[in-house]
Amino acid sequence: MSARGGPGQYRAGSLADEDFSKMTSARFTDLIERNSVVATVFDFQTRQSWQASPTIGKGTVNLGSVSGTAAGTFSLTLDPVPGSGVSGSINFSGTFNIRF
Numbered sequence: 320m321s322a323r324g325g326p327g328q329y330r331a332g333s334l335a336d337e338d339f340s341k342m343t344s345a346r347f348t349d350l351i352e353r354n355s356v357v358a359t360v361f362d363f364q365t366r367q368s369w370q371a372s373p374t375i376g377k378g379t380v381n382l383g384s385v386s387g388t389a390a391g392t393f394s395l396t397l398d399p400v401p402g403s404g405v406s407g408s409i410n411f412s413g414t415f416n417i418r419f
Contacts, residue, residue, distance in 0.1 A: 332377030
């Protein structure tokens with residue numbers, strides 16, 4: 320999920336003013352250190368895929384606890400991965416409670 324773990328909000332998607340074609344080393348470091356979500360759906364039969372990451376898609380994962388369980392909510396829009404031959408986005412939302 321991120322370079323910094325723990326409870327909090329993790330985001331997918333770029334910030335409004337980000338131009339990845341002109342990214343400096345400092346902006347790349349900021350991007351990597353941001354609390355970021357990466358979620359991918361891949362269809363093995365058609366080789367099509369959708370993704371939410373720091374550069375594509377949008378949404379949030381809210382992690383409320385990480386003590387014996389990881390619990391929270393999520394709402395994500397996964398956009399087509401360029402070159403995968405798919406069109407249209409996929410939306411996911413819900414809750415999770417994972418015991419470890």
